[in-house]
Amino acid sequence: MSEIPERQEVVELAKRRGYLYPSFEIYGGVSGFWDYGPLGTSLKNAIVGSWRDMYVVRHGYEEIETTTIGKEDVYEASGHADGFSDALASCPECGTFFRADHLVEDHTDIENADGMPKERLAEILADEGVPCPSCGATLDNARVEEFNLMFETNIGPGTARKGYLRPETAQGIFVDFQRLKRYYRESLPFGVTQVGRAYRNEINPRQGIVRLREFQQAELEYFKRPDDEIDVSPVEDVEVRLYPVEEQEDDDGEPFVTTVGEAVEDGVIESETIAYFVGRSQEWYESIGIDPDRLRFRQHLPDERAHYASDCWDGETLTTFGWIEVNGIADRADYDLRKHAEYSGEEMGVWQEYDEAVVREETVADPDMSVLGPEFGGAAGGIADALREKARDEPEAFEGDEVSVTVDGEAYTVSTDAAGFERREVRETGENVLPQVIEPSYGLDRIVYSVIEHSYDEDVIDDEERTVLRVPPKVAPFDAAVFPLVSKDGLEEHAREIEEKLRQAGMRVKYDGSGAIGRRYRRHDEIGTPLAVTVDYDTKEDGTVTLRDRDTTDQWRVEKDEIIEEIESVVEGDG
RNA sequence: GCACCGGUGGUCUAGUGGUAUGACAAGGGCCUUCCAAGCCCUUAACACGGGUUCGAAUCCCGUCCGGUGCACCA
Numbered sequence: 135m136s137e138i139p140e141r142q143e144v145v146e147l148a149k150r151r152g153y154l155y156p157s158f159e160i161y162g163g164v165s166g167f168w169d170y171g172p173l174g175t176s177l178k179n180a181i182v183g184s185w186r187d188m189y190v191v192r193h194g195y196e197e198i199e200t201t202t203i204g205k206e207d208v209y210e211a212s213g214h215a216d217g218f219s220d221a222l223a224s225c226p227e228c229g230t231f232f233r234a235d236h237l238v239e240d241h242t243d244i245e246n247a248d249g250m251p252k253e254r255l256a257e258i259l260a261d262e263g264v265p266c267p268s269c270g271a272t273l274d275n276a277r278v279e280e281f282n283l284m285f286e287t288n289i290g291p292g293t294a295r296k297g298y299l300r301p302e303t304a305q306g307i308f309v310d311f312q313r314l315k316r317y318y319r320e321s322l323p324f325g326v327t328q329v330g331r332a333y334r335n336e337i338n339p340r341q342g343i344v345r346l347r348e349f350q351q352a353e354l355e356y357f358k359r360p361d362d363e364i365d366v367s368p369v370e371d372v373e374v375r376l377y378p379v380e381e382q383e384d385d386d387g388e389p390f391v392t393t394v395g396e397a398v399e400d401g402v403i404e405s406e407t408i409a410y411f412v413g414r415s416q417e418w419y420e421s422i423g424i425d426p427d428r429l430r431f432r433q434h435l436p437d438e439r440a441h442y443a444s445d446c447w448d449g450e451t452l453t454t455f456g457w458i459e460v461n462g463i464a465d466r467a468d469y470d471l472r473k474h475a476e477y478s479g480e481e482m483g484v485w486q487e488y489d490e491a492v493v494r495e496e497t498v499a500d501p502d503m504s505v506l507g508p509e510f511g512g513a514a515g516g517i518a519d520a521l522r523e524k525a526r527d528e529p530e531a532f533e534g535d536e537v538s539v540t541v542d543g544e545a546y547t548v549s550t551d552a553a554g555f556e557r558r559e560v561r562e563t564g565e566n567v568l569p570q571v572i573e574p575s576y577g578l579d580r581i582v583y584s585v586i587e588h589s590y591d592e593d594v595i596d597d598e599e600r601t602v603l604r605v606p607p608k609v610a611p612f613d614a615a616v617f618p619l620v621s622k623d624g625l626e627e628h629a630r631e632i633e634e635k636l637r638q639a640g641m642r643v644k645y646d647g648s649g650a651i652g653r654r655y656r657r658h659d660e661i662g663t664p665l666a667v668t669v670d671y672d673t674k675e676d677g678t679v680t681l682r683d684r685d686t687t688d689q690w691r692v693e694k695d696e697i698i699e700e701i702e703s704v705v706e707g708d709g
Numbered sequence: 710g711c712a713c714c715g716g717u718g719g720u721c722u723a724g725u726g727g728u729a730u731g732a733c734a735a736g737g738g739c740c741u742u743c744c745a746a747g748c749c750c751u752u753a754a755c756a757c758g759g760g761u762u763c764g765a766a767u768c769c770c771g772u773c774c775g776g777u778g779c780a781c782c783a
Contacts, residue, residue, distance in 0.1 A: 150720060150734085162757060162773040214783095222710090222781080283782085302783095337781050338710065345782075440783030462783090595744065620741055648736085652744030659744090671742060680743070687744070 139590045141454035145342060147601065148586060151661050153177065154343060166339035166347035168579070173661055176611035176642065178350075178582050181422055182329055184609060185352050185576065188418050195325030195354055198314070200306025202331055203287060206296040211477035212305050212470060213441050214284060214298070221255050222337075223278045234259065234278045253278075283334045299333035304573060306330075307355045308470040315357075315484050322484055322569055323358035329578075343583045344455050350578040356407065357569035359486065363406035369413025370395030376412075377432040378402055389430045408447055411463045411574045415449050419460075422581070423606045425588040428452035431463075442469040449576075451584040460584060461576040468568040475568070483566030492562040499525035499532075500554035516541040521553050529557070585609065589662060595687055603662030604685055607705040612663045613641045614701050617654050619670040621647045629669040632679065632697065636667075639698050659684055665704055667697060 148154040152171035156163040170178055189195045209215045223234040234255040256278040258264075285299040300306065307314070307326050318324040329352045339345040356364075372394050381387030392402070394413035403409040412431050419429055434446040442464070449461040475482040501518040510517055520539035524531055531537050532555040538547045589605040607613070616633040618625035626647055633645045644663065646654045655666055668680040678691045681700060692700050 146720065156774080159756095159774090165774070281781095334782090339782085340775085342775090434783090438783070443783075446783090464783090598745065600745080617743095619743065622741090625742095650741065650744085650746070652746085655744050657745085668743065682743080689743075 138452075138454065139587065139592070141587075143601075144454070144587050144590050147590070147603075147660065148174070153586060154583075164347075166336055166345065168343050168346065170582075173611040174582065177585070177605070177609055177662075178578060180609040180611075181582060181585065182352060182578065184422055185329070185418070186327075188414065189325070189327050189354055193325060195327045195356070197327045197329065198307065198310065199328065199330065200303070200310060202300050202333070203289070203297045204300050204305060204309075205289070206298065207477065208305055208309055209284065209298050209301075211473045212308070213473065214301055214305075215282070221278050222281050223255070223259060238262075238264075281337065283336065285333050285335050301334050302332050302575070303328045303330050303351045303353050304355060304466075304470070304575070307353075308474055311357075311471060311474070311482055312480060320484055322486070322567075323356065323362050323364075325354050325356045327352070327354045329353075341455050343579055344453075344458055346579055351575055352578055353573060353575040354411075356411075356572045356574070357484075358407065358572065359567060360570050362570075364410040366394055366398055366406050366410045366413065369410060369417065370398075372413040372416050373426075374412055374416045375426075375430040376402060377430050379433045379435055382432070382435060389432070403447065404445065405465055405572070407572045408445065408463050408465060411572065412447055412449075415461060415463070415574065415576075419449065419451075419581075421606065422609050423585045423589050423604070424451055424581075428584075428588060430457070432457075434462075440464065442466050451580075451588070453584055453587050458580055458584070459577065460580045461574060463572070463574045466571040466573050468570055470571060471568050481566065483568050485564055486567045487564035488562070493559055494562070495557055496560045497525050497529035497532075497555070497557050498522070500556065501548075502552045502554055505552040506548065510546060513541060513544070513546065517546050517548065521548065525553070525555055529555075600656055600659055602659040602684060605662040607664040610662045610664050610705075611642070612644050612658075612661070613705055614665040614667055615644050615646055615654070615658045615663045616667045617645075617651060617669065618647050619651055619668055623671070624674070625669050625671070628673055629667075632667060632669060632694065636698065636701070641698070641701060655682065655687070665701055667701075 145154075149156075151173060153174035155169040155171050157167035157169050158164065186197065190197050206215070221234040238255055238258050259278070284301050287297045287299065289295040289297040307328055314324075314326055330350065331348060332351050333348050336345055336347055339347060358364075370393060373391055374394060374397070375389050375391050376397060377389035381389065392400075394403075394409050394416075397403045397412075398406050398409045403412065415431075416426075416429070420426055428451055430450050430452075431447045432450050434443070434448065439446055444465045444467050446462055446464040448459045449463070450457045451460050471482040474480070499518075499521040501521050503514065503518065506514040506517055517539060520541050521537070524537070524539055532550055532553060535550055536547050537550055537553055537555075538545055540546075585605060586603070589603045591602050591604050592599060593602060594600070614636065616629050616636065618629040629645065629647065633643055636643045644658070646657065648654070651668065658666060662684070664684045666680075666682040666684075668682060670680060672691070673679050673694070677694045679694060679697060680689050681692055681697070682689045683704075
């Protein structure tokens with residue numbers, strides 16, 4: 135695999151050749167926003183296409199598209215309105231920002247100050263005489279302000295209805311869950327995917343494209359019964375590098391390579407379903423050009439888990455920014471559906487029939503109020519309630535002719551007939567179950583960047599250094615380049631003809647007739663075009679063209695009519 | 710957000726107060742029978758705003774962007 139490149143060179147190439155552009159650069163730009171140029175868009179689309187092929191096509195996890203602006207209620211229920219914001223204290227002396235809740239936790243016995251109102255946090259900071267960790271000044275006049283990572287907006291005129299730009303695509307799937315469960319005819323498990331943009335108003339994003347304020351996610355929400363697990367056997371032999379909590383907490387702990395099957399067997403990954411998606415992710419990353427030596431799956435430490443996650447494994451790639459998170463496979467349990475059920479009052483459970491109906495005996499009382507009313511007057515209502523309770527809890531009390539209950543310290547005796555006591559059989563055929571959610575969620579921008587870095591290579595051809603982007607053909611921005619050997623003697627027309635033929639066959643091709651042939655090969659090496667088709671004088675004679683391979687620079691001749699097949703075999707066969 | 714350093718054509722770069730150097734790239738032409746060859750021509754920059762000065766890429770202030778450290782990062 136290729137050497138680790140200089141970040142400068144990669145970023146420079148990405149900008150110069152049309153992969154990535156800083157957004158609104160002519161107005162000075164704003165950090166955290168990047169545009170995709172033509173090649174970047176093509177690469178990203180190819181990566182998304184391959185992701186869809188994996189989940190939507192091969193697994194049947196159908197895709198939906200939901201709005202990027204969400205009503206306030208959605209994010210109150212999801213916990214983002216509270217949990218996604220931090221109270222920041224700024225030192226009046228040096229201006230440095232700190233998490234106010236962390237300062238409070240460090241200097242008092244309070245164990246969880248997250249979620250305390252900012253006024254209270256400021257009070258505690260002042261009362262405890264907490265010093266600024268940076269300059270030592272006392273923080274008794276520190277301003278404590280809520281900083282929510284969600285972008286806010288207003289829906290409609292005025293300020294009555296608040297909306298948020300979604301901080302993750304997931305909630306769109308959860309709030310549509312009732313309709314989705316009907317679509318899937320109420321049968322678990324099923325998966326729903328979504329690809330789209332999400333927004334986080336990061337405090338101070340740096341690291342170029344690695345931390346964005348507007349970014350793209352591809353997410354799968356896999357809904358299952360608590361006991362359902364996906365069988366890992368299709369990926370049991372996939373080798374993965376794992377970095378579990380235990381190894382991270384051990385000073386000598388290191389990530390280790392194992393197979394998905396062994397990881398489940400050894401209990402390293404507790405959830406078989408999570409392990410399955412780790413395996414699928416590993417396969418997918420390798421197929422789009424992530425270097426397996428620079429890929430690992432790291433388990434979240436307990437204190438870094440999101441408010442909704444009970445366990446989480448992050449796919450991480452090693453880049454010049456260090457190890458960066460490119461996806462998370464989180465066990466969200468029933469957190470989201472439970473919260474939306476609670477806040478909306480809607481039923482979010484899925485009816486699950488038991489394998490066999492459960493029959494049990496139930497004891498009930500249906501007191502005859504026309505008897506109790508005249509006999510006990512105002513106390514009748516309370517007596518009836520007490521009888522119902524007693525029928526459920528102590529059915530044996532109804533075995534005689536009379537039954538006694540106590541209401542407000544007063545004992546009453548009622549004839550068993552008037553109590554309307556009954557034993558009956560109840561058949562329970564199933565129950566509403568809140569599905570458990572396993573969420574593999576991919577950060578597309580970081581993946582695109584990682585693919586570029588991992589593909590970037592420099593080698594030497596005929597004593598000349600060249601830059602070559604060794605991206606897998608299936609995600610390369612172009613399938614092939616088409617060149618006339620020289621721009622005269624009618625070679626251009628032949629080349630144009632071939633270009634057109636390839637386009638009509640659905641191939642992404644680029645024609646280039648400018649400069650010497652060697653220069654054009656280098657240009658396309660640099661942007662990762664896997665094949666070049668060169669029209670030369672023999673083409674006029676015998677109808678063959680030269681194909682030239684990006685990685686090896688090998689050349690071979692094929693008939694004009696076989697170009698399409700030949701390109702397809704390279705692109706689909708991955709070289 | 711703080712501190713320090715930096716920002717000159719697409720890219721890299723020279724330039725310590727007098728309107729910007731060079732290379733590569735790009736476009737046009739000539740040439741060219743397979744890996745950045747050559748010749749001619751062309752396009753193209755002082756991050757933005759303000760100040761000092763007769764005059765600012767150069768000095769000062771603010772902003773933006775980048776790097777590094779601190780802080781933040783579900």
